[in-house]
Amino acid sequence: MIDVKLAGKSQEADAIKPLVSDAMILSEVDTFPKLLKSHSMRRGSSVAMREKDFGIWQSWTWHEVAEEVTALANGLASLGLARGDSVAIIGDNRPRLYWTMAGAQSLGAIPVPMYQDSVADEIKFVLDHASVRFAVVEDQEQVDKLLSILDECPLLETIIYDQPRGMRNYTQEYLYNMDDILELGRNFGRDNPNYFDAEVSKGKGKDTSIILYTSGTTGKPKGVVLTHEAIIQTSINAANQEGLNEKDECLAYLPMAWVGDHVLSYAQSYAVGFCVSCPESPETLLTDLRELGPTYFFAPPRIYENILTSVMIRMADSSKIKRKLFEYFMALARRVGPDILDNRPVTFINQVMYSIGNLLIYGPLKNTLGFSRIRVGYTAGEAIGPDIFTFYRSLGVNLKQLYGSTEASVFITVQPNGEVKPDTVGVPTPGVEIKLTENGEVMFRSPGVFKEYFKNPEETAKTKTSEGWVHTGDAGIIGEDGHLKIIDRAKDVGKLSDGTMFAPKYIENKLKFFSHIKESVAFGDQREFCAVIINIDSEAVGNWAERSGVAYSSYQELAAMPAVYDLIQEDVEQINSELAREPNLVGAQIKRFLLLHKELDADDGELTRTRKVRRNFIAEKYSSAIDALYGIENHCQISTELMFEDGRKGLITANVMIRDARLFDLDDQMAAE
Amino acid sequence: MIEAESAPIQGEHKEVLLDIAEVSLAFGGVQALSDVSFDIYKGEIRAIIGPNGAGKSSMLNVINGFYHPQKGTIKYKEEVRKKMSPHKAASQGISRTFQNIALFKGMTTLDNIMTGRILKMRRGLLWQALYWGPARNEEIINREIAEQVIDFLEIEAIRKTPVGKLPYGLQKRVELGRALAAKPDLLLLDEPMAGMNVEEKEDMCRFIIDVNEEFGTTIALIEHDMGVVMDLSDRVVVLNYGRKIADGTPDQVRANQGVIDAYLGVSHSN
Numbered sequence: 001m002i003d004v005k006l007a008g009k010s011q012e013a014d015a016i017k018p019l020v021s022d023a024m025i026l027s028e029v030d031t032f033p034k035l036l037k038s039h040s041m042r043r044g045s046s047v048a049m050r051e052k053d054f055g056i057w058q059s060w061t062w063h064e065v066a067e068e069v070t071a072l073a074n075g076l077a078s079l080g081l082a083r084g085d086s087v088a089i090i091g092d093n094r095p096r097l098y099w100t101m102a103g104a105q106s107l108g109a110i111p112v113p114m115y116q117d118s119v120a121d122e123i124k125f126v127l128d129h130a131s132v133r134f135a136v137v138e139d140q141e142q143v144d145k146l147l148s149i150l151d152e153c154p155l156l157e158t159i160i161y162d163q164p165r166g167m168r169n170y171t172q173e174y175l176y177n178m179d180d181i182l183e184l185g186r187n188f189g190r191d192n193p194n195y196f197d198a199e200v201s202k203g204k205g206k207d208t209s210i211i212l213y214t215s216g217t218t219g220k221p222k223g224v225v226l227t228h229e230a231i232i233q234t235s236i237n238a239a240n241q242e243g244l245n246e247k248d249e250c251l252a253y254l255p256m257a258w259v260g261d262h263v264l265s266y267a268q269s270y271a272v273g274f275c276v277s278c279p280e281s282p283e284t285l286l287t288d289l290r291e292l293g294p295t296y297f298f299a300p301p302r303i304y305e306n307i308l309t310s311v312m313i314r315m316a317d318s319s320k321i322k323r324k325l326f327e328y329f330m331a332l333a334r335r336v337g338p339d340i341l342d343n344r345p346v347t348f349i350n351q352v353m354y355s356i357g358n359l360l361i362y363g364p365l366k367n368t369l370g371f372s373r374i375r376v377g378y379t380a381g382e383a384i385g386p387d388i389f390t391f392y393r394s395l396g397v398n399l400k401q402l403y404g405s406t407e408a409s410v411f412i413t414v415q416p417n418g419e420v421k422p423d424t425v426g427v428p429t430p431g432v433e434i435k436l437t438e439n440g441e442v443m444f445r446s447p448g449v450f451k452e453y454f455k456n457p458e459e460t461a462k463t464k465t466s467e468g469w470v471h472t473g474d475a476g477i478i479g480e481d482g483h484l485k486i487i488d489r490a491k492d493v494g495k496l497s498d499g500t501m502f503a504p505k506y507i508e509n510k511l512k513f514f515s516h517i518k519e520s521v522a523f524g525d526q527r528e529f530c531a532v533i534i535n536i537d538s539e540a541v542g543n544w545a546e547r548s549g550v551a552y553s554s555y556q557e558l559a560a561m562p563a564v565y566d567l568i569q570e571d572v573e574q575i576n577s578e579l580a581r582e583p584n585l586v587g588a589q590i591k592r593f594l595l596l597h598k599e600l601d602a603d604d605g606e607l608t609r610t611r612k613v614r615r616n617f618i619a620e621k622y623s624s625a626i627d628a629l630y631g632i633e634n635h636c637q638i639s640t641e642l643m644f645e646d647g648r649k650g651l652i653t654a655n656v657m658i659r660d661a662r663l664f665d666l667d668d669q670m671a672a673e
Numbered sequence: 674m675i676e677a678e679s680a681p682i683q684g685e686h687k688e689v690l691l692d693i694a695e696v697s698l699a700f701g702g703v704q705a706l707s708d709v710s711f712d713i714y715k716g717e718i719r720a721i722i723g724p725n726g727a728g729k730s731s732m733l734n735v736i737n738g739f740y741h742p743q744k745g746t747i748k749y750k751e752e753v754r755k756k757m758s759p760h761k762a763a764s765q766g767i768s769r770t771f772q773n774i775a776l777f778k779g780m781t782t783l784d785n786i787m788t789g790r791i792l793k794m795r796r797g798l799l800w801q802a803l804y805w806g807p808a809r810n811e812e813i814i815n816r817e818i819a820e821q822v823i824d825f826l827e828i829e830a831i832r833k834t835p836v837g838k839l840p841y842g843l844q845k846r847v848e849l850g851r852a853l854a855a856k857p858d859l860l861l862l863d864e865p866m867a868g869m870n871v872e873e874k875e876d877m878c879r880f881i882i883d884v885n886e887e888f889g890t891t892i893a894l895i896e897h898d899m900g901v902v903m904d905l906s907d908r909v910v911v912l913n914y915g916r917k918i919a920d921g922t923p924d925q926v927r928a929n930q931g932v933i934d935a936y937l938g939v940s941h942s943n
Binding site: 165 | 816817
């Protein structure tokens with residue numbers, strides 16, 4: 001292991017303290033049910049949860065939540081749920097499903113949330129693996145799924161559903177309406193008034209609080225076991241860093257089985273005491289977001305992208321004056337907005353213009369999107385396009401990148417306020433240490449580290465070292481500013497023949513962020529230099545051709561035009577100049593590229609169904625192109641078989657040009673700056 | 674959920690909600706209906722089928738008081754109907770949807786569904802404009818019912834969308850919503866699935882069954898998709914050239930030679 005090591009700020013350093021102090025956490029209030037009880041006792045009348053139902057935001061105070069959780073737990077107890085049992089939870093984000101988590105934890109049982117769109121087979125695996133006896137699900141759809149695999153899951157005894165819609169003809173005696181369970185629980189509570197409190201106080205911070213199954217891309221899912229202590233400590237550390245408090249609000253809309261939602265909408269809410277709102281339905285998300293205006297928001301890049309696209313489409317349809325105004329002020333915002341957000345000096349005139357822009361454009365726009373009140377917005381999961389990222393920041397939305405994993409109770413690194421850059425994931429959060437192994441893999445150690453993979457000591461041993469360091473499987477580099485950059489999955493990172501690190505996905509992603517480029521495939525492992533095959537975006541490039549009066553009749557013709565090559569070459573060289581700024585990657589610049597004559601297509605096996613490039617398959621299929629990229633000729637003959645929709649096959653042949661791109665030196669860049 | 678204003682019937686003894694006896698309707702020389710008799714039980718799904726021009730829509734229009742038959746009696750809720758108009762039918766608990774969607778295109782889904790409540794509003798225009806006291810309470814109750822319908826039909830996401838912008842299948846659903854908002858005892862559906870794709874049809878079937886089973890609403894529907902009709906309905910009446918040619922359970926109707934002839938045609942050899 002090399003000597004790059006970073007640690008987040010020590011936990012005591014921060015001024016802002018959450019409602020529950022660290023000392024308190026570790027001694028008395030060390031589980032989620034205890035946190036709930038403490039909120040209910042100290043600030044029972046504050047709003048804890050909201051859900052839009054019948055067109056109106058219904059709310060529950062901490063006191064009411066505590067009552068519901070007590071009734072639920074008692075109800076489950078009277079059906080025989082005992083300490084150590086697991087409870088499967090399947091459905092959209094519904095308050096009662098969150099309460100089921102707290103209810104199960106109160107009894108010392110372990111909630112196991114599952115993705116609501118899992119197919120029956122996936123659910124069966126988890127039910128078996130986690131020995132689930134009780135399942136609490138949202139609606140008829142989930143009940144039907146469970147019933148279809150019931151015969152193969154002998155352990156599953158009881159199914160409870162939240163929404164009675166459509167359930168009138170189900171008469172199975174092991175099916176319960178949640179209303180009945182709550183009633184049962186209230187009766188049980190009257191007969192055994194001390195039972196619930198006694199069970200809650202038996203819970204300890206070291207107990208397992210939840211098992212989250214990660215969707216394994218290869219092999220079976222792994223159940224990540226997290227303790228109360230780990231999640232609470234991590235939640236508080238991260239909340240302290242952002243200064244979250246009980247007045248914050250967040251929207252719970254990401255899958256409950258995903259660690260991000262669990263920590264933000266459940267753990268941090270319980271730790272800090274802020275209100276969590278559930279949207280009316282997944283389809284109404286954007287409307288609900290606008291109505292609610294959360295202060296704390298987490299979304300994968302895709303969501304930010306969708307919102308931006310819808311804004312742009314609506315602007316394109318608006319009147320000319322509005323459009324000009326929008327374009328003028330957005331250009332201004334891109335120039336000075338991020339600086340204003342980060343409190344960097346900006347000229348007086350720009351400040352004045354930005355304020356006017358805020359009045360006319362940014363304010364109303366943020367209001368329409370529901371981003372008016374956002375103090376902290378996270379994006380994570382995959383790389384976000386710099387354009388999208390800058391768009392939000394220039395409007396004054398404090399969007400930041402986060403790097404985390406289930407094994408870390410989410411938080412590994414976050415971009416601190418004032419140090420936000422589009423291409424890093426920030427610095428370690430308080431209490432977290434990170435380091436890189438020799439082959440560039442990121443490892444971390446934190447209070448939030450998972451206990452084990454459930455019933456899988458082999459994988460646990462492979463992932464977690466005896467000193468508590470955890471392999472992430474991601475390759476990264478740490479810049480001079482201490483910011484971590486994630487470049488690829490560690491197993492995909494290769495080396496050029498001179499030993500330079502080669503991270504194909506990093507280069508491909510950078511290329512794809514240009515609007516003219518739709519897909520790209522980078523090659524270079526065990527080769528002399530990096531070469532890429534590029535797919536132009538027919539819409540964006542077609543648009544460009546229209547505007548510049550270039551006539552073309554097909555994708556193939558467009559992709560073969562020297563003018564288009566010039567266009568793409570600019571993009572490629574810009575990336576080269578960016579790569580030249582990073583000492584580790586300066587050698588991995590793109591030396592040669594070609595524009596493919598056909599679009600990569602999932603039907604031809606070149607992409608996966610989720611539109612990820614299948615690099616090895618492409619390497620084989622276009623081997624002639626790759627040989628030419630590493631040859632001396634400036635063109636090559638490619639013939640490919642393609643499949644028509646009716647199953648017939650055809651052959652297309654094209655003579656494709658190859659271009660050399662300009663390479664930059666590390667010194668050039670330094671000099672230029 | 675909307676409370677059932679009439680409960681689904683159990684067992685063999687059926688209560689007749691609507692009884693049509695020997696109804697004839699003519700427009701000048703065109704005989705649209707001749708001596709048609711059938712009844713609709715409380716709580717059942719009753720289908721009216723027949724080839725084009727058989728008089729199905731005329732029959733619905735007679736039931737909801739738009740056309741006045743020259744002959745025959747109609748007994749609704751044990752009461753023989755005299756002179757009738759559509760708004761009287763509506764206030765007696767009969768709602769309907771139309772073959773060609775008849776929504777207010779410029780209004781939102783919510784507003785369209787609220788119009789289904791208009792007959793239940795007691796306060797006049799002035800009260801409503803003031804939006805004060807009793808008018809306000811009334812509005813709140815009506816909005817609640819509209820929201821229950823929206824929840825039931827799963828159209829929350831288009832609550833505030835102008836109806837004209839919606840795809841056809843959704844407009845059909847909104848129209849059903851408007852009919853449901855009146856909490857009808859008898860719901861008339863004129864080709865609820867015309868022009869829909871398979872998925873939309875499945876959704877619509879589910880909603881029709883749910884309306885029938887959960888609220889106990891009696892439903893009379895006209896539909897051309899035979900698969901749907903045979904699956905959904907308890908009893909089917911078949912019209913051809915304005916006459917009833919068959920009446921019974923889906924199985925009985927399917928086996929009826931007259932029905933087969935009407936649909937497939939008969940050869941006229943000498």
